[in-house]
Structure formats: structure tokens, C-alpha cells
Amino acid sequence: MNKKPLILMISLLLSSLLVSAASYTEPDLKALLLSNNLKLKQAISEQDLSTLEVKDAKAGYGPTVDLEVSGTYLANPMDTLSFELPFPLGSSTPVTIDTGLTNTLYNFSLTLTQPLWTWGKLKNGVAMTEKLVQIRQAQRFALQKSLLSELSSRLYAHHYLLAMEGLFDEEQKLAQTLVTLAEEGVSNGMLLKEEALSAKVSLRQIALAKTQVANQRQQQRRAIANLCNITIDEDDELVGELDQEQLRSLLSYDLKTLQALATAKSQEQVRIANLMTDLAALASSVAEGSLYWKPDMAMQVSLGYGGSKFLFVERDDYTFNVSVGMKSTIYDGGKKFHEVSRKAIKEEQSYFDKDQMVQALLTQVEEAYLALHLADESLAYLSLKREAALSEGEQKRLLFVSGYGYEADLVKAELARVAIECEMEQQWLAYTGAFATITYLCGLENRLL
Structure with missing residues (x-):
């Protein structure tokens, strides 16, 4: 048995599977967007960074521990001091003092600083970072909602643009038939040359409109690919049919109800605005806590060592101190008053x-x-x-079949019908754009494809 044809068939089958076109449904693309979108990943990173800022702010409640270590080598240490007393006491022998210095000198310092009272600056600072986390989280959800809405809107646009391309194909064939009939009429002396030229202009106009729609559809495919951070080839299919019954469901809402839904406190944009006003209020509180004659109090505990011997060798060179202090700005030219006023203005601006x-x-x-x-x-x-x-087209068809009408009239009637259908697709495109906007702003479920 010759195995070469079998191997060739298997190879061709495998190659066809490898190059087969992919198909994407709306749930597939939404899942890809949530996992791959670059803007969404950046928003998640911003949220993680703000979480770290909360941890930093809360660390201010606890003590700060600092350690300083230094070692010095003395090339010519002064190990003794000798001098004569100005008033000798029974002897003129010089007095000699051992300094204890050797060629080495070590210094160790361990300091613990614990804030005791800060006029609410620490508390409000932590609250500000926590508000910032909530803002970053709300911004992330708002961005996610916006991207999903944009994806749905572009899928709807792609659906109708694709339908318009099919209608333009049909219209182009009809226009070509009309050009052929017009040229025959000119050659037979039944039509003027201008009528044939007008038919050709109409055909070129249809071709131009088809090209414009095809370019718009390609732009939608490219935008969808960018949203999902994937590559969508021309052969890949975007699968889905629109549910026109659900599409018309928004017609039952009145304007006041939709506006109330869009401005509800649960909506991300409104929630972000409320959080921003809270953040501005906390910033004002921090500024007020830093005014004049409002001292910050802290306790400091320090353990030190300095000597020619290494740590733990000598016992007489240690120091241990506990101190409580406060620090307050008394005057700085009014900068702190200005800061309080600045924060108050920014709080008002947030509203x-x-x-x-x-x-x-x-x-x-x-x-x-x-x-x-x-x-x-x-x-x-x-x-x-x-x-x-349609009724007129049917009438023209019956007249043409019975021999009482002209084919050109039938073709013109069909062209008029296709032009109306193209206009309907354009209106559906506008309808779905408005539908996607309302469902996004009002937080309504958006599931059409």
C-alpha cells in the first residue's frame, strides 16, 4: 500500500486546521477584554499602589526605629595627656591622664521614636489613603464598565455595517444591470448618452459608498482587537445576532426614570464624585491640624555606645535616654493659614x-x-x-413579465427598495449607539448579541 497519498492528505488536513478562521462571540470578547485590556491592567496596578499607600500611612501609628553604626581608625591617637599644675602641690611632677584612646573608635546609636499626639493628622492621613483606595477601585470598575459598553457598541456597529455591505453588493449588481440596459438603449438610439452616463455615475457612487462602509467596518474590527489586545484577521468571524425585542425594551422608560438611574448614588461616576468630596474634606482637616500652636508630641528612647572597644566589651560607655518632646510652628508668614484656605477652596471646588x-x-x-x-x-x-x-417593485415585475413594462423600470424599483433598506440599517446603527449609551450610563443590563 502506498502511504504517500495518505501522509499528504493528513498534512493538508492539519494545515487547514491550523489556518482555519477563528470565530468570536460577545461573551468570548468580553472575557478577553477583562483579562487582556491594557488600560484595565493599568487601573488594577494603580489600585494596588494605593493599597500600599494605606499600609504606609498606618505604619505612622507605630514607632520608628533608627540604627546608626560608625567605626573610625585613628592613625595617631592621643593616648595620654600630660601637664603641670599652675600651683604645684608639694611636687612639680607633671600630671598625666590616660585618655583611653586607641587606634579604633566605635559609635553605636539605636533610637525609637513613637508619636503620641498629632491633632488627628495621622488618623486623617490614613483615612485619606483609604478613600484613595476606594476611588481607585471605583475608577477601575467605571473603566471596566465603559470598556465593556464600548465593546458592545462596536460589535453592534460591525453587525449593521456588515449588513450594509451586503446590501451595497446587491445594489451594485442592480446598478450594473441598469448601466448595461442604458448602454443598449444608447446603441439602439432609444436613450440619450447622458442617461447612460448618469447610470454609470450612480454605479460609481454606490461603489464609493460600499468602500466607505467597508473601511468603517475595518475600523470597528481594529478597535475591537485593540480593546481585547488580540489580533483579529479578516477571515475571523464576529458571531452574533441582535435581539431587536430587547433592543426596543428601552422605549418603555421615560426620560426622568433614566436620568434618576444615571445619577443614583450606586453609579460609579456619582460614587467617585462623592468620594472625591470626602477626600477634599479630609485634606482640609489635615491642614487645620497643622495650624500654629498645635504641637505634635512624641516620645524618643535612645540607646548609645561610644568607645575604643567594640560593642559589649566595655560597660562604662553606654547611654540610655528617654525623652518626650513637642514641636509646633509658631509663625511662618501665614503659610499655614493659606494652606487651610487653599484646602477649603479645593473642597468647595470638589462639590x-x-x-x-x-x-x-x-x-x-x-x-x-x-x-x-x-x-x-x-x-x-x-x-x-x-x-x-416592495409593492411598487412587485407591480413593476408583473408588468415586465406580462410584457407591458420595461426591465429598466423594474431595476430602478429594486434599487429604490435596496436604498431604503440601507437607510434602515443606518438608523438601526444610530439606535444601537443610543441604546449602548443609555445602558452604560444607567447601569442597565446590556446583552443583545
Whole structure:
């Protein structure tokens, strides 16, 4: 038995499996985004860094221990001191004092400093870092929610742009048929040359529109790949069908309800704004605790040694001290007053920022709400228009089949119908964009594909 054909078939099968196109569903892409997105990874790193700052702040409650060690070599130590007394006492023999110095000199110092009272600066400092952790966590969740919403919105756009490409293919074939009929009419003397030229211009216009839509679809694919930090080839498929029933579910909400949902305290953007105002208030408290005549108190315990012998050899050169002290700024040109005023202004600004953010949310929800209902009205209008175009196209077809109509009229009717369907896809694209915006801002479940 010849094994070469079998080996060749197996090789071809394996190669086809290796180069087969991948398919991605919306849950697949969301899982890839949550695990691979670079902005999300950076937000997680920022949150981890803020957690370390909390640990640093809490460490201020405990003591600080410092150790200093030094060793000196003396090339010519003064081991004795000799001098004569100005008033000799029975003898003029010089007095000699042994300094105890040798060629080596060691110094050791161990100091423990424990804060006792700081006017709430330590407590408020810890609270500020804890607020910062909450802010970083809320910002991470807000970013995650925003990225998932962007992914869904781009998937919807890709879906409708792909449908529009198919319609443009159909429209292009019909326009080519119309060009052929027009050229035949010109050659037969039944049509003017300008009519054939107009048909060619329409064909080129359709080709241009198709290219623009294809470029937009490629941009959506590229953006989706960047969001998930993966490579999506042209042959890879983005799988999913839109649930139009759920898509229309937002029409049952009134504007006031949606705005109330968007500005609820549980929403990430509102929660971040509230945390920022709390952080500014704590910063003001820290500044007030540093005002004049508000001393910080601390206890310091020190153990030292200095001598020519190494540690633990001599016993007479040790020192042990316990001290309690305080430190306060009395005057610095008014800088501390200025700092308190600066923090108070920033606290007030945080409330302004919060109010502006709420106003922006209300505006965005209203704009998306109006766009949603406008697209819905446009779709209702275009649906009737398409029904009329279908009826007209059927009439033209019957006339053409019976021999009483022209093929060109039938093709024009079909072109009108396809143009209406393309416009409907554009309106669905606008509808899904507004839908994604509202579900993101209001925290509603977004699951269409």
C-alpha cells in the first residue's frame, strides 16, 4: 500500500486546521477584554499602589526605629595627656591622664521614636489613603464598565455595517444591470448618452459608498482587537445576532426614570464624585491640624555606645535616654493659614465638579434618549416606505413579465427598495449607539448579541 497519498492528505488536513478562521462571540470578547485590556491592567496596578499607600500611612501609628553604626581608625591617637599644675602641690611632677584612646573608635546609636499626639493628622492621613483606595477601585470598575459598553457598541456597529455591505453588493449588481440596459438603449438610439452616463455615475457612487462602509467596518474590527489586545484577521468571524425585542425594551422608560438611574448614588461616576468630596474634606482637616500652636508630641528612647572597644566589651560607655518632646510652628508668614484656605477652596471646588458631572450625565442621557426615539420613529417611517417600495417593485415585475413594462423600470424599483433598506440599517446603527449609551450610563443590563 502506498502511504504517500495518505501522509499528504493528513498534512493538508492539519494545515487547514491550523489556518482555519477563528470565530468570536460577545461573551468570548468580553472575557478577553477583562483579562487582556491594557488600560484595565493599568487601573488594577494603580489600585494596588494605593493599597500600599494605606499600609504606609498606618505604619505612622507605630514607632520608628533608627540604627546608626560608625567605626573610625585613628592613625595617631592621643593616648595620654600630660601637664603641670599652675600651683604645684608639694611636687612639680607633671600630671598625666590616660585618655583611653586607641587606634579604633566605635559609635553605636539605636533610637525609637513613637508619636503620641498629632491633632488627628495621622488618623486623617490614613483615612485619606483609604478613600484613595476606594476611588481607585471605583475608577477601575467605571473603566471596566465603559470598556465593556464600548465593546458592545462596536460589535453592534460591525453587525449593521456588515449588513450594509451586503446590501451595497446587491445594489451594485442592480446598478450594473441598469448601466448595461442604458448602454443598449444608447446603441439602439432609444436613450440619450447622458442617461447612460448618469447610470454609470450612480454605479460609481454606490461603489464609493460600499468602500466607505467597508473601511468603517475595518475600523470597528481594529478597535475591537485593540480593546481585547488580540489580533483579529479578516477571515475571523464576529458571531452574533441582535435581539431587536430587547433592543426596543428601552422605549418603555421615560426620560426622568433614566436620568434618576444615571445619577443614583450606586453609579460609579456619582460614587467617585462623592468620594472625591470626602477626600477634599479630609485634606482640609489635615491642614487645620497643622495650624500654629498645635504641637505634635512624641516620645524618643535612645540607646548609645561610644568607645575604643567594640560593642559589649566595655560597660562604662553606654547611654540610655528617654525623652518626650513637642514641636509646633509658631509663625511662618501665614503659610499655614493659606494652606487651610487653599484646602477649603479645593473642597468647595470638589462639590462644583460633582454638580457639573451630574449635569453632564443628565445631558448625555437626554441626548441618547432623544436619539433613540428619533431612530425609532425613522425606522417606523422607513418600514412603511419599504413596504410601499416592495409593492411598487412587485407591480413593476408583473408588468415586465406580462410584457407591458420595461426591465429598466423594474431595476430602478429594486434599487429604490435596496436604498431604503440601507437607510434602515443606518438608523438601526444610530439606535444601537443610543441604546449602548443609555445602558452604560444607567447601569442597565446590556446583552443583545
